[in-house]
Amino acid sequence: MSPTPQERRAARHQLGAGPNTSGARRGPGGRRRPITVDAIIDTAFGIVEREGYEALTMRRVAAALETGPSSLYAHVVNKEDLDELLIGRLCAGIDLPEPDPADWRRQLIGVCTQLRDQYLRYPGISRAAFAAAPSNLDTLRVSEGMLALLLAGGIEPRAAAWALDALVLYVNAYSLEVSMVNSRLAGGEQHWVVGREELMRRFAALPDTFPHTKRHAAELTAGTVPDRFDFTLGLMIDGLGGARRDA
Amino acid sequence: MSPTPQERRAARHQLGAGPNTSGARRGPGGRRRPITVDAIIDTAFGIVEREGYEALTMRRVAAALETGPSSLYAHVVNKEDLDELLIGRLCAGIDLPEPDPADWRRQLIGVCTQLRDQYLRYPGISRAAFAAAPSNLDTLRVSEGMLALLLAGGIEPRAAAWALDALVLYVNAYSLEVSMVNSRLAGGEQHWVVGREELMRRFAALPDTFPHTKRHAAELTAGTVPDRFDFTLGLMIDGLGGARRDA
DNA sequence: TGTGGTCACGAACACCGTTCTACTCCAGAA
DNA sequence: TTCTGGAGTAGAACGGTGTTCGTGACCACA
Structure with a gap:
C-alpha cells in the first residue's frame, strides 16, 4: 500500500495530488523507531549543517540512524533522489x-x-x-x-x-x-x-x-x-x- | 633539480617568474615516453572532451597513459591540483x-x-x-x-x-x-x-x-x-x- | 665500473554508491 | 491459537574512487 520510492519520486515531479502519506507509522510497542523518509531527510540535514555537503554519505546517514546503508534504499531511490528531497524541503x-x-x-x-x-x-x-x-x-x-x-x-x-x-x-x-x-x-x-x-x-x-x-x-x-x-x-x-x- | 609537484603548484600561485621548464625531457633511446605534466593534462582533456568531467579519474588518466594511478602523483599533487591545471590551461x-x-x-x-x-x-x-x-x-x-x-x-x-x-x-x-x-x-x-x-x-x-x-x-x-x-x-x-x- | 637518485609501478587502505540475499517481525486469515 | 505472507531491516559483497607505501628498474655521473 505504501508507495515505493520510485512512485513517490514520480509524484514529486508530475502532480502534487498525492495523498501525502504523512502518517509516520510506528510500532505500538515502540521497539525501535522505524526508518522514514522524513527521518532520513532530517538526519541528512543535520550532517550537512554540521560537516558540510561533502560529508553527506549514504553510509553516514545510515550510521546516524544506527543501521546499514542498504536500509535507506527502501525509502529513497538514490543519492540523487536524496539530494532532490533535501532541496525540496529547503x-x-x-x-x-x-x-x-x-x-x-x-x-x-x-x-x-x-x-x-x-x-x-x-x-x-x-x-x-x-x-x-x-x-x-x-x-x-x-x-x-x-x-x-x-x-x-x-x-x-x-x-x-x-x-x-x-x-x-x-x-x-x-x-x-x-x-x-x-x-x-x-x-x-x-x-x-x-x-x-x-x-x-x-x-x-x-x-x-x-x-x-x-x-x-x-x-x-x-x-x-x-x-x-x-x-x-x-x-x-x-x-x-x-x-x-x-x- | 626538477621541481616537485608542490613547488610547481606554489609557483603557479605566487609568481610567474619560474623558468617554465618546458623542455619535455625524454630518453634518447625513446624506450617509452616518460610521463610529464603536460602529457597528463593532455590525456585528461581528451577524457573530459570525450566522456565528460565525471569520467575524469586518476585511474582513467593513468590507464590512458598505460601506467598505474600512483605514477601520476610524482607529477601532480592531487586531483584538485589536476583540476587546477586543467582550468589554467583552458x-x-x-x-x-x-x-x-x-x-x-x-x-x-x-x-x-x-x-x-x-x-x-x-x-x-x-x-x-x-x-x-x-x-x-x-x-x-x-x-x-x-x-x-x-x-x-x-x-x-x-x-x-x-x-x-x-x-x-x-x-x-x-x-x-x-x-x-x-x-x-x-x-x-x-x-x-x-x-x-x-x-x-x-x-x-x-x-x-x-x-x-x-x-x-x-x-x-x-x-x-x-x-x-x-x-x-x-x-x-x-x-x-x-x-x-x-x- | 660502481653508485646515487629519480622515476615508475603493483599492492594496499579507507572510503564511496549500490545490490543481493537472508532474516525478522507483525497483520490478518483460517 | 496457529499459520502464512509480505513489508521492512540489515549484513555481506561488488565495483569503483583518491591516495600512500614500499619496492624495483633505470640512467647520469663520479
Whole structure:
C-alpha cells in the first residue's frame, strides 16, 4: 500500500495530488523507531549543517540512524533522489510574499536572500541544487513566487522568465562558491585560500603584466561577501529596466 | 633539480617568474615516453572532451597513459591540483582583446563567450572552475583582461571589480548547468530531464496553485540556451550603466 | 665500473554508491 | 491459537574512487 520510492519520486515531479502519506507509522510497542523518509531527510540535514555537503554519505546517514546503508534504499531511490528531497524541503521553507507592485524589487531581493541564507546554512548543498530538475514541485513553487514578483513589477513575460533563470542560477552559484571558500578556510590548516590582506598583498606584488589588477588591488578585495551579493542582484534587476511592459 | 609537484603548484600561485621548464625531457633511446605534466593534462582533456568531467579519474588518466594511478602523483599533487591545471590551461587559451573604449561591451561579451565555449567543449569542467583559487596566474590573466575592458568602459573601479566577479561566476554556473543537462540527456535512456515541449505541456497541466507558470509556460520554455546567455550578460552589463565613472 | 637518485609501478587502505540475499517481525486469515 | 505472507531491516559483497607505501628498474655521473 505504501508507495515505493520510485512512485513517490514520480509524484514529486508530475502532480502534487498525492495523498501525502504523512502518517509516520510506528510500532505500538515502540521497539525501535522505524526508518522514514522524513527521518532520513532530517538526519541528512543535520550532517550537512554540521560537516558540510561533502560529508553527506549514504553510509553516514545510515550510521546516524544506527543501521546499514542498504536500509535507506527502501525509502529513497538514490543519492540523487536524496539530494532532490533535501532541496525540496529547503525550498518548501521559503516565504513567498504577496506581490506588491510598489515594492517588488525589495521583495524579490528578499526571496533571493532567503534562498542564499538557507543554502549557506547547509554548506555546499547548493551543489545539489544545480542538479535538481526544474519539474520538482517544491522548487517550482519558489519559481512561481519569484515569477509573480517580476510580473507584478511590470516586466515583460519573456524577460521575466529569463531573468528568473538568471537570478536562481546566480544565487546557487554564489552560495556554492561561498560554501567552498568557507569550507576550505575551516578545513585545511594551511590551505591555499588566503585572507583578504594576504590576497591584496599578493595582487600588489604581481608582475607588470597585470597593471589593472595591481593598481586596483584594494577595490578587488574590498567589500564584504554579502555586499557583493546585493550588488549583483541590483545589477541584474536594474538591467531589467528596459524590459518594462509599460515602457 | 626538477621541481616537485608542490613547488610547481606554489609557483603557479605566487609568481610567474619560474623558468617554465618546458623542455619535455625524454630518453634518447625513446624506450617509452616518460610521463610529464603536460602529457597528463593532455590525456585528461581528451577524457573530459570525450566522456565528460565525471569520467575524469586518476585511474582513467593513468590507464590512458598505460601506467598505474600512483605514477601520476610524482607529477601532480592531487586531483584538485589536476583540476587546477586543467582550468589554467583552458584559461591560457583565451584571447584577450586590446580594450577599445568604443566597443568594450561587445569585447567583454566576446571574452565571456570564449570562456563559455571552452567550458562547454569539455563538459562539466566548470565544476572544477568553481574550486579554482583566484590566485592562479592563468585565471588571473583572464580576470585582468576583463577588468581592463570594464575600466576602459569607464566603469568605476569598485563596481568593475564586483561586476567582474559576478560575470565570471555566472559564466561558470551557466556552463555547469548546461553541461549537466546535456549529459543527462545523452546518458540516461529515460531520464528525468524532459524535452521542451514535454516541459511546456507539464507546466500547462499544473494545478491552479501555479497561475503564472501555467499562463506563461510558453515564455518560460522559449528561447535557445545561448539566447539566455546573451540576455543575462546584457542584463548585468546594462545594469552597470549607473556606475560610469564619468556619470 | 660502481653508485646515487629519480622515476615508475603493483599492492594496499579507507572510503564511496549500490545490490543481493537472508532474516525478522507483525497483520490478518483460517 | 496457529499459520502464512509480505513489508521492512540489515549484513555481506561488488565495483569503483583518491591516495600512500614500499619496492624495483633505470640512467647520469663520479
